[in-house]
Amino acid sequence: MHNRHSQISPSNSSRGNGIRSPAENGCLDSTSVLSSEKSIEELMQQPPLQGIEDNLVEFSEALRTIAKALRKVTEGKASAQAEAAEWRRKFELATAHNLLLERKVLSLGGQSSRSNVERAKNSDDHAAIFNQNNDQCELCSGEDDICAHEVLRDGETGLDSTPASHKMTRKASFKLSWYCKGEKSDRHTHDVVSFEKGNITTAERSSKQISLKWESPPQTVLMLTKPNSTSVKILCSEIVRWLKEQKNLTIFVEPRVKSELLSESSYYSFVQTWLDDKDVQTLHTKIDLIVTLGGDGTVLWAASMFKGPVPPIVPFSLGSLGFMTPFHSEHYGEYLTSIIHGPLSITLRHRLQCHIIRYEAKSDDENEGPMLVLNEVTIDRGISSFLTNLECYCDNSFVTCVQGDGLILSTTSGSTAYSLAAGGSMVHPQVPGILFTPICPHSLSFRPLILPEYVTLRVVVPFNSRSQAWVSFDGKDRKQLAPGDAVVCSMAPWPVPTACQVDSTSDFLRSIHDGLHWNLRKSQAFDGPRDP
Numbered sequence: 429m430h431n432r433h434s435q436i437s438p439s440n441s442s443r444g445n446g447i448r449s450p451a452e453n454g455c456l457d458s459t460s461v462l463s464s465e466k467s468i469e470e471l472m473q474q475p476p477l478q479g480i481e482d483n484l485v486e487f488s489e490a491l492r493t494i495a496k497a498l499r500k501v502t503e504g505k506a507s508a509q510a511e512a513a514e515w516r517r518k519f520e521l522a523t524a525h526n527l528l529l530e531r532k533v534l535s536l537g538g539q540s541s542r543s544n545v546e547r548a549k550n551s552d553d554h555a556a557i558f559n560q561n562n563d564q565c566e567l568c569s570g571e572d573d574i575c576a577h578e579v580l581r582d583g584e585t586g587l588d589s590t591p592a593s594h595k596m597t598r599k600a601s602f603k604l605s606w607y608c609k610g611e612k613s614d615r616h617t618h619d620v621v622s623f624e625k626g627n628i629t630t631a632e633r634s635s636k637q638i639s640l641k642w643e644s645p646p647q648t649v650l651m652l653t654k655p656n657s658t659s660v661k662i663l664c665s666e667i668v669r670w671l672k673e674q675k676n677l678t679i680f681v682e683p684r685v686k687s688e689l690l691s692e693s694s695y696y697s698f699v700q701t702w703l704d705d706k707d708v709q710t711l712h713t714k715i716d717l718i719v720t721l722g723g724d725g726t727v728l729w730a731a732s733m734f735k736g737p738v739p740p741i742v743p744f745s746l747g748s749l750g751f752m753t754p755f756h757s758e759h760y761g762e763y764l765t766s767i768i769h770g771p772l773s774i775t776l777r778h779r780l781q782c783h784i785i786r787y788e789a790k791s792d793d794e795n796e797g798p799m800l801v802l803n804e805v806t807i808d809r810g811i812s813s814f815l816t817n818l819e820c821y822c823d824n825s826f827v828t829c830v831q832g833d834g835l836i837l838s839t840t841s842g843s844t845a846y847s848l849a850a851g852g853s854m855v856h857p858q859v860p861g862i863l864f865t866p867i868c869p870h871s872l873s874f875r876p877l878i879l880p881e882y883v884t885l886r887v888v889v890p891f892n893s894r895s896q897a898w899v900s901f902d903g904k905d906r907k908q909l910a911p912g913d914a915v916v917c918s919m920a921p922w923p924v925p926t927a928c929q930v931d932s933t934s935d936f937l938r939s940i941h942d943g944l945h946w947n948l949r950k951s952q953a954f955d956g957p958r959d960p
């Protein structure tokens with residue numbers, strides 16, 4: 429026979445071993461609240477014992493009220509967390525937007541610029557700024573294409589640049605346009621859906637490749653290289669020399685690479701670098717083009733250096749696989765000449781921005797982020813031998829509880845990396861979406877999902893989790909998550925533009941054919957049985 433008290437005891441059972449029960453934490457996860465409500469429900473339905481019936485009914489009612497209150501608190505906290513993350517995201521977008529406006533006004537020069545910034549900020553009247561900019565760039569009128577047009581104050585930071593660079597320099601300007609093979613127009617159709625006379629139609633958007641056209645030639649190149657590789661070192665010094673002598677470009681490298689080049693020859697003293705991490709934050713204002721020498725990991729490294737806008741990347745393949753590195757290093761001269769001249773096809777690779785919301789954080793400043801990932805954010809069991817238990821929400825709707833080794837939230841670029849190994853689909857990198865891929869789920873029906881790019885995902889380690897969880901970003905920066913902590917992810921406003929060797933689709937298909945031998949099978953012989 430059931431002991432009534434034992435049915436409501438699970439929340440008490442943890443007390444003896446020093447673990448705080450959810451109720452003691454002041455917050456319950458939805459699963460444990462549901463189970464305590466269920467226990468009370470069951471308790472109420474059992475036949476009463478003589479004498480203590482009234483007391484028990486009263487006690488059960490009280491418990492039911494407490495459970496309801498706790499559930500409200502939990503739901504309130506969950507939605508407050510999500511709302512805070514959403515506001516933070518909006519704030520970051522607004523800050524980036526204002527920065528962009530200020531830069532645009534700076535590019536006009538003169539005193540009147542300040543009032544223009546204010547006017548544009550207050551009324552969102554972009555045209556006021558763009559129209560004045562027309563003398564310099566008629567395509568900056570903002571309607572159809574995206575323009576990069578910046579005037580920068582060089583030498584303001586501690587960057588190791590020559591004395592002559594303490595002047596206003598112009599970062600190379602370019603225009604992005606969307607084109608379809610065989611189509612003359614390079615307009616990017618913003619209206620995806622139209623509604624005329626009651627008929628809903630979608631605009632024709634197939635095979636629109638993004639093209640980057642320089643409006644002023646690129647002048648500054650950042651070379652990023654995989655460390656500890658002799659072949660990469662040799663190629664790096666060769667390309668640096670070529671870029672200087674053949675193209676007369678300014679070249680930046682990492683401090684480690686500058687030392688390597690100087691130890692090879694004092695010839696390389698023209699190469700520039702930076703002093704500390706703070707300088708890296710302003711690097712995007714100087715660099716027109718990034719060249720990477722390595723594998724996919726070097727492209728991830730390049731992207732991770734830019735927490736905001738990323739200059740176009742030309743990835744040369746010196747690794748074993750190379751899903752994001754379509755350029756063969758033997759033909760670097762040919763490729764770089766064509767890219768510097770332009771136009772070039774690019775893949776705009778979306779990134780995810782992630783925040784860690786700590787349960788114990790007293791203020792928003794104690795939370796961590798944003799971390800930007802080009803491949804994926806992974807939440808797993810780390811060294812723990814217990815199942816992870818992760819509660820997942822999508823825009824405040826409960827998605828599921830992940831019980832298994834963990835969960836991968838991947839970009840479409842990352843779909844061919846860890847997510848693929850965990851059973852996720854391969855997705856063209858230009859498809860806007862977020863992959864929700866479980867790692868070894870202990871359930872037969874947990875298929876991976878692909879969600880739209882506009883959602884905010886929240887993964888919470890519930891209080892009833894047996895273990896802590898670990899989060900990592902593109903396979904790096906591993907951090908521990910305690911019960912109550914959450915990771916909030918949404919699409920970042922700064923994608924990573926990578927140059928294509930042919931175009932986005934050809935490069936993607938080539939990478940899965942060459943890299944994975946996708947669907948490689950010997951063809952059946954012609955002879956043999958066949959349909960009559």
Ligand SMILES: NC(=O)c1ccc[n+]([C@@H]2O[C@H](COP(=O)([O-])OP(=O)(O)OC[C@H]3O[C@@H](n4cnc5c(N)ncnc54)[C@H](O)[C@@H]3O)[C@@H](O)[C@H]2O)c1
Nearest residue numbers: 723724725749750751803804841842844845846849902903
């Ligand atoms: N089981 C797995 O497949 C597994 C496990 C851990 C990490 N990873 C991946 O490794 C990435 C980190 O890469 P790294 O080079 O710094 O580490 P690494 O040196 O351990 O290389 C990991 C491998 O993943 C490949 N890779 C990276 N990004 C890719 C992509 N977008 N598409 C296809 N393959 C890709 C690399 O080419 C490399 O072969 C992580 O973001 C994660 O996706 C995969």
Ligand SMILES: Nc1ncnc2c1ncn2[C@@H]1O[C@H](COP(=O)(O)OP(=O)(O)OP(=O)(O)O)[C@@H](O)[C@H]1O
Nearest residue numbers: 652653654655722723724725726729747748749750
């Ligand atoms: N400039 C860099 N500084 C520090 N670490 C880097 C740099 N470039 C790459 N890495 C790291 O080196 C590791 C290996 O790089 P990468 O994947 O490019 O080479 P690989 O392993 O030889 O290529 P593949 O994975 O295709 O075999 C990655 O973890 C990457 O983060």
